Amino acid sequence: MTLLQAQNLHKRFANLEALDGVSLSLRRHEILAIVGESGSGKSTLLNVLAGRASADEGEVYYDRGTGLAPLSALGELELRRLQRARWGFIQQDPRQALRLSITAGGNIGERLMASGARHYGDIRRTAAHWLEAVEIDPARLDDLPRHFSGGMLQRLQIAATLVTGPELVFMDEPTGGLDVSVQARILDLIRGLVRRLGLAAVLVTHDIGVARLLADRIVVMRRGRIVESGLTDQVLDDPHHEYTQLLVSSVLPT
Amino acid sequence: MIMLEASGLEKTFILHLQNGTRLKVLRDAGIILRAGECIALTGPSGAGKSTLLRALYGNYLVDTGKILVRQEGQMVDIATAQPADVLAIRRETLGYVSQFLRAIPRVSAVDVVAAPLLERGVASDEAHAKAAELLGRLGVAPRLHVLPPVTFSGGEQQRVNLARAFVCDWPVLLLDEPTASLDPANRDIVITLMNEAKARGAAMIGIFHDSFVRDAVADTVLRLEPAKEDI
Amino acid sequence: MEGYNFAYLDEQTKRMIRRAILKAVAIPGHQIPFASREMPLPYGWGTGGIQLTAAILGPEDVLKVIDQGADDTTNAVSIRGFFERTAGTATTTRTQEASIIQTRHRIPETPLQAGQIIVYQVPMPEPLYRLEPSRAVAARMHAIADYGAMHVKLYEEITRFGRVALSYDYPVVANERYLMSPSPIPAFDNPKLDMSPALQLFGAGREKRIYALPPYTRVRSLDFEDHPFHPGRADAVCALCGAADSYLDEIISDDQGTKMFVCSDTDYCDTRRGETR
Numbered sequence: 001m002t003l004l005q006a007q008n009l010h011k012r013f014a015n016l017e018a019l020d021g022v023s024l025s026l027r028r029h030e031i032l033a034i035v036g037e038s039g040s041g042k043s044t045l046l047n048v049l050a051g052r053a054s055a056d057e058g059e060v061y062y063d064r065g066t067g068l069a070p071l072s073a074l075g076e077l078e079l080r081r082l083q084r085a086r087w088g089f090i091q092q093d094p095r096q097a098l099r100l101s102i103t104a105g106g107n108i109g110e111r112l113m114a115s116g117a118r119h120y121g122d123i124r125r126t127a128a129h130w131l132e133a134v135e136i137d138p139a140r141l142d143d144l145p146r147h148f149s150g151g152m153l154q155r156l157q158i159a160a161t162l163v164t165g166p167e168l169v170f171m172d173e174p175t176g177g178l179d180v181s182v183q184a185r186i187l188d189l190i191r192g193l194v195r196r197l198g199l200a201a202v203l204v205t206h207d208i209g210v211a212r213l214l215a216d217r218i219v220v221m222r223r224g225r226i227v228e229s230g231l232t233d234q235v236l237d238d239p240h241h242e243y244t245q246l247l248v249s250s251v252l253p254t
Numbered sequence: 255m256i257m258l259e260a261s262g263l264e265k266t267f268i269l270h271l272q273n274g275t276r277l278k279v280l281r282d283a284g285i286i287l288r289a290g291e292c293i294a295l296t297g298p299s300g301a302g303k304s305t306l307l308r309a310l311y312g313n314y315l316v317d318t319g320k321i322l323v324r325q326e327g328q329m330v331d332i333a334t335a336q337p338a339d340v341l342a343i344r345r346e347t348l349g350y351v352s353q354f355l356r357a358i359p360r361v362s363a364v365d366v367v368a369a370p371l372l373e374r375g376v377a378s379d380e381a382h383a384k385a386a387e388l389l390g391r392l393g394v395a396p397r398l399h400v401l402p403p404v405t406f407s408g409g410e411q412q413r414v415n416l417a418r419a420f421v422c423d424w425p426v427l428l429l430d431e432p433t434a435s436l437d438p439a440n441r442d443i444v445i446t447l448m449n450e451a452k453a454r455g456a457a458m459i460g461i462f463h464d465s466f467v468r469d470a471v472a473d474t475v476l477r478l479e480p481a482k483e484d485i
Numbered sequence: 486m487e488g489y490n491f492a493y494l495d496e497q498t499k500r501m502i503r504r505a506i507l508k509a510v511a512i513p514g515h516q517i518p519f520a521s522r523e524m525p526l527p528y529g530w531g532t533g534g535i536q537l538t539a540a541i542l543g544p545e546d547v548l549k550v551i552d553q554g555a556d557d558t559t560n561a562v563s564i565r566g567f568f569e570r571t572a573g574t575a576t577t578t579r580t581q582e583a584s585i586i587q588t589r590h591r592i593p594e595t596p597l598q599a600g601q602i603i604v605y606q607v608p609m610p611e612p613l614y615r616l617e618p619s620r621a622v623a624a625r626m627h628a629i630a631d632y633g634a635m636h637v638k639l640y641e642e643i644t645r646f647g648r649v650a651l652s653y654d655y656p657v658v659a660n661e662r663y664l665m666s667p668s669p670i671p672a673f674d675n676p677k678l679d680m681s682p683a684l685q686l687f688g689a690g691r692e693k694r695i696y697a698l699p700p701y702t703r704v705r706s707l708d709f710e711d712h713p714f715h716p717g718r719a720d721a722v723c724a725l726c727g728a729a730d731s732y733l734d735e736i737i738s739d740d741q742g743t744k745m746f747v748c749s750d751t752d753y754c755d756t757r758r759g760e761t762r
Contacts, residue, residue: 027338077629084631099637103644106637113640114633120643120709142644184359213358217337231312231337238314242270249271 003028003168003200005068009048009058011041011224018044019055020224028167031194031201033211033232035247036221042204043172045221049202050089050170051079085115088161092173094153098145098160104131105141108160115164130159134189151182155189162193169194171203175210187213208251212236220244256324257426257457258287260310263319263333265302279305280316281481285459287426292448292458294472301478303461307428309333310459311350312340323348323426345373349424353431355415357404363389364399367417374422381421388417392443408435420447427451429460433467445470492539492572498522502540502695506686509697514659515627516610521693531564531589532690534606538587541602541686542568547575549583554591554732554749561589578752590653592674594731594753597683599700605668607689610696612656612666632664635707643712652717657704665696667704673716673732678704721746726757 004026011019018041026032034042047053049060051071061068064082071079083089091097098107108127109117117123128138134155145156154174161169174190175183191214194201205211211218212232219229220243228241239245265280279302287293295303308314310321312332322329325347332340332348344350355366367385372378389399392413398406403414412435419427429448433441441464448471452458462468468475490496498520505519524532542548548568552561556578564587565576577583580595587604597603613623616634626632635656642649649655655672659665667678668687678685678698685698698704708714719733724745731753733746748754 030338080629080631084633099634102637102641105644106640109640110633110637113636114631118636118710120640120712123640188358188360216341230315231340233313234315237308238267240268240315245270 001027002068003030003063004049004202005061006045006049007059007061009045009055009060011044011048011053011055017224019048019058022058022221022224022226024219024226024229026168026200026202028200029198030217031199031203031215033215033218034202034204034221035206035208035211035218037206037247039223040221041224042221046170046172046202046204050087051083052089084111085164086166086168088164088166088169090154090157090161090169090171090174092176094150094157097157098153100146101144103142104136104145104148104156107145107156108163111160111164126163127159130163131156133162133193134159135185149182150178151186154178154186158186158190158193162197162199165197167200169199169201171201173205173207174203175207176205190214208236208248220247255289256286257289258285258310258321258323258459259329260285260321261319263306263309263321264317265305265309265314266317278481280309280319283319283478285310285476287457287459289425289455289457290452291474292452292460292472293474293476294468295459295461295476295478296468297478298480301480303478304430306478307350307430307459307461311348311428312344313350345370347425349419349422349427351415351419351427351429351432353412353434354408355403355411357402357411359404360402362400363394363403363406363414363417366403366414367421370418370422376422384421385417388421389414391447392417393440409437409440412436413440416444416447420451423451423454424456427456427458429458429462431461431463433462433464441467489571491544492542492568493525494522494536494539498536499540502536505695506537506540506697509686509695510684510699512663513698513702514657514663514665514696516694516696518693519695521690524690525567526563528691529608531560531587531606533688533692533695534587534589534604534690535564535567535688536690537604537686537688537695538568538585539571541604542572542574542585544572544574546584547577547582549577549580549586549752550588551586551591551593551750551752552589553734554593555751557751579756580752590669590671591732591749592670592677594728594748594750595756596677597681599682601683603681603683603685605670605685605687607666607668607687607694608691609654610666610687610689610692610694612664627663630662630664632658635664636709639707639709639712643709648712649708649714655706655714657706659698659704660702661705664707665704671717671732672706672714673718675704675706675714676716680704719746723748723754726754728754728757 002025006024009019009022022045036042048055060071062071105124105127108130109123112123128141131138136152136155145153175186203214215232218232218235219226222243228235228244236248239248261284263280263283267277269275283306297303305314309316316333321332323332323343325343364382364385367388368381371381386399394413403411433444501520505517509517524535550561550565552558569576580593585602589606611623616638617623639649653671654666654669655675657665657667680701682700684700687696706714721733722729725747728748731748734749736745736747738745
């Protein structure tokens with residue numbers, strides 16, 4: 001049942017405790033939001049969970065099908081393989097994740113090719129299918145993303161990430177930096193895809209509305225610690241911790 | 255058959271942003287609900303009716319007490335269940351209708367209504383057909399089906415909300431002022447829907463401000479009194 | 486020659502280079518850094534190849550040096566002369582007679598044999614350098630065989646041109662493991678790398694890297710299942726010897742722009758015409 005688990009993570013940057021004893025777990029098909037203000041440690045936590053950074057103490061466990069095993073026991077090669085296919089990471093700025101001088105099709109195909117896909121026609125067909133899935137006109141398969149809008153770039157990143165059929169996706173503020181109307185569309189897309197594909201996801205956001213929309217469970221972080229966690233609507237509608245109450249009350253009513 | 259049994263519920267809100275003011279809303283609250291039965295919660299404002307309902311749904315966390323719901327033959331305690339289990343119960347067994355729709359942009363009315371069926375694994379065509387039928391019964395014009403309810407009036411939105419509540423069978427259904435924003439004609443349709451659900455064995459708990467509605471659907475009335483505040 | 490060690494380099498340097506060669510041979514296609522020495526010609530003129538040749542050259546060896554297939558171009562002549570003066574070893578233009586062949590950007594048409602060594606001059610040893618500007622990242626990619634980006638490059642070529650348009654320095658995978666630059670030989674020559682009986686050494690002096698293919702190493706040019714690699718060649722025969730199977734140079738022979746195609750491999754062409762130089 002448990003797909004990913006963190007136990008007692010600690011990470012220090014100079015004098016700052018970015019992670020101060022963080023533990024959490026994630027089930028298959030479950031969506032977990034990590035909310036908190038900037039500096040709370042949420043992005044650090046995401047990077048440690050995704051194997052992109054290491055903790056000073058504590059361990060992250062992942063079940064590859066044979067039970068939970070520590071990530072630190074995987075060699076770098078195995079970890080990269082995992083990150084390349086069975087996991088996905090959607091970054092806030094799609095320009096960091098995409099190759100802007102490679103065509104849309106090439107960007108989507110890259111993870112496939114890195115995982116051994118060697119049939120040009122098949123790669124192309126799959127890429128076109130995914131462009132449609134993220135509501136980009138498949139006729140733009142051979143266009144360069146440098147001419148895409150911010151929203152399109154993010155959708156392209158989503159396609160390029162989900163193309164390998166990952167079972168676990170990490171998202172770091174997937175709609176941060178986008179116009180509000182564009183955000184709604186992307187969130188909707190993510191919501192639909194995540195449900196349809198049965199993905200498990202860990203999503204970092206400072207936007208409570210995003211957490212409410214996408215997540216089954218939520219953890220609230222402050223200064224490197226989890227102060228509250230539980231069912232999303234319960235934590236947001238009946239916040240117990242002082243900081244959570246502050247966070248929830250700070251949202252402007254629509 | 256008992257579908258829901260809550261007992262010993264206590265809840266105190268601690269308002270940290272108001273200097274830690276404590277608000278005790280539930281004191282030793284409880285309720286037993288059977289299949290085919292409708293209980294109306296009454297009582298003055300502040301007595302905890304909405305709080306109780308939300309607690310039964312797992313939306314509010316009680317401080318102590320049990321909330322047992324019959325899920326697949328077992329009684330599961332929502333007060334202490336894992337989030338994933340509460341979500342499973344909400345998908346299969348426990349429905350909740352609020353006073354207003356929480357509208358998500360871009361999702362069409364028919365998609366909103368079909369959602370509970372889709373989550374139960376019903377095929378898309380069938381789910382959307384049933385959704386359209388319910389929307390029709392509640393008088394939502396076909397041309398509105400493909401539009402997102404964000405743009406609808408309050409009453410129209412509530413009718414979408416209600417269509418979603420009745421598109422599938424809920425063994426247990428919680429209703430918080432479901433007809434508050436409806437005109438008499440639509441109110442009557444909702445009464446019919448509720449009684450049809452009851453006849454199919456649904457167990458319902460509702461807050462009905464309108465005594466007409468209450469009298470038309472409720473078998474029992476449970477009156478709540480405000481819990482005295484703790485110091 | 487007075488004041489210089491045999492083949493110019495001192496013995497310690499030769500040992501350092503030979504150690505690098507041994508490591509390179511042990512891991513086919515993997516780039517080994519080496520302490521490239523200052524040579525009496527600038528970077529970009531074959532210092533890597535010359536250092537390799539100097540490290541392995543012995544008094545019994547017979548050396549052939551070619552530049553773009555020709556023994557008689559300036560660079561080939563200079564380098565051959567350099568070793569004649571500093572080592573006094575025998576030299577030849579005949580591929581079959583050579584024990585060591587140093588080459589810039591071509592593989593001889595005449596198949597190489599067991600016991601021969603071919604030394605390639607390499608300008609840029611890193612096949613990923615255009616795709617991944619960071620050398621540290623590229624090194625990681627090699628370490629975990631993360632070569633998706635390279636296939637992306639080929640994908641882009643097919644998308645843009647309908648086929649892979651790379652005509653030289655076409656990337657290969659050595660021993661089914663390392664992505665390797667075969668040096669700027671024409672794609673036409675790539676098949677000759679595969680299962681060659683000869684030892685193949687690659688030296689980049691400016692970039693300070695050595696890599697190698699031991700005899701009978703599998704070398705496969707990157708391609709797609711539905712766009713297989715095909716060696717490119719001008720659709721012509723050699724105007725001098727009539728060969729239809731050799732790599733051809735296109736030569737403009739007069740001011741009117743008259744073109745003719747001639748074998749790039751001068752030894753091959755001469756042999757076919759029964760001439761010796």
